[in-house]
Amino acid sequence: DAKTTQPTSMDCAEGRAANLPCNHSTISGNEYVYWYRQIHSQGPQYIIHGLKNNETNEMASLIITEDRKSSTLILPHATLRDTAVYYCIVTFRGTASKLTFGTGTRLQVTL
Amino acid sequence: EAQVTQNPRYLITVTGKKLTVTCSQNMNHEYMSWYRQDPGLGLRQIYYSMNVEVTDKGDVPEGYKVSRKEKRNFPLILESPSPNQTSLYFCASRVRQGITDTQYFGPGTRLTVL
Numbered sequence: 228d229a230k231t232t233q234p235t236s237m238d239c240a241e242g243r244a245a246n247l248p249c250n251h252s253t254i255s256g257n258e259y260v261y262w263y264r265q266i267h268s269q270g271p272q273y274i275i276h277g278l279k280n281n282e283t284n285e286m287a288s289l290i291i292t293e294d295r296k297s298s299t300l301i302l303p304h305a306t307l308r309d310t311a312v313y314y315c316i317v318t319f320r321g322t323a324s325k326l327t328f329g330t331g332t333r334l335q336v337t338l
Numbered sequence: 339e340a341q342v343t344q345n346p347r348y349l350i351t352v353t354g355k356k357l358t359v360t361c362s363q364n365m366n367h368e369y370m371s372w373y374r375q376d377p378g379l380g381l382r383q384i385y386y387s388m389n390v391e392v393t394d395k396g397d398v399p400e401g402y403k404v405s406r407k408e409k410r411n412f413p414l415i416l417e418s419p420s421p422n423q424t425s426l427y428f429c430a431s432r433v434r435q436g437i438t439d440t441q442y443f444g445p446g447t448r449l450t451v452l
Contacts, residue, residue: 259439270342270428270443271381314380320439325371325396328381 231315236333245302247332249315252296259320260291262300264311305336340365342444344429350450351419359414359447361429369432370412371396372404374425381428387412419451
């Protein structure tokens with residue numbers, strides 16, 4: 228699985244968009260980008276995933292660069308409840324694929 | 339409500355005393371897995387199961403056993419716990435259908451081995 232690099236921490240004001248970057252320069256053609264988050268030692272929560280097209284759901288948007296070497300998770304209107312550690316994971320989507328969680332980005336949303 | 343449940347949520351035990359952490363999901367998922375989380379190391383997969391009676395090792399299987407006799411349950415067994423197994427454990431089940439590919443995690447079990 229491709230290795231990912233994320234900033235250790237980020238701050239965002241409540242109501243503003245939070246843009247969380249992830250570098251995955253060694254991603255292969257059939258590996259997907261997944262984002263999960265973990266709020267204070269709770270179980271991780273799925274956010275979104277994509278292959279090469281930009282994706283949007285009720286939680287967030289995922290922007291993947293054309294060369295697929297990096298991506299950005301966008302929380303359009305961050306709230307205090309979005310304070311969490313965000314994990315960017317790159318993996319194959321096969322039956323036995325696993326999620327390898329690194330140390331993620333700690334997002335602090337402030338008033 | 340769709341969920342993954344784990345029991346117990348907290349456990350303090352002593353070295354060598356066998357224990358089992360239960361995991362159950364009500365979503366009829368075929369794929370289930372166990373992770374442990376340690377400070378600075380992220381989450382690491384211990385074991386996974388692709389269906390009933392089908393299990394395989396993850397990245398850190400030493401000292402653990404699992405079984406999958408029914409689709410909904412995937413217990414994690416520590417035959418002889420040691421202090422280095424003190425950790426936060428998460429069970430997860432996965433749905434992969436069409437474009438959907440989501441793992442649902444349980445609330446976690448915090449284990450301390452003295």
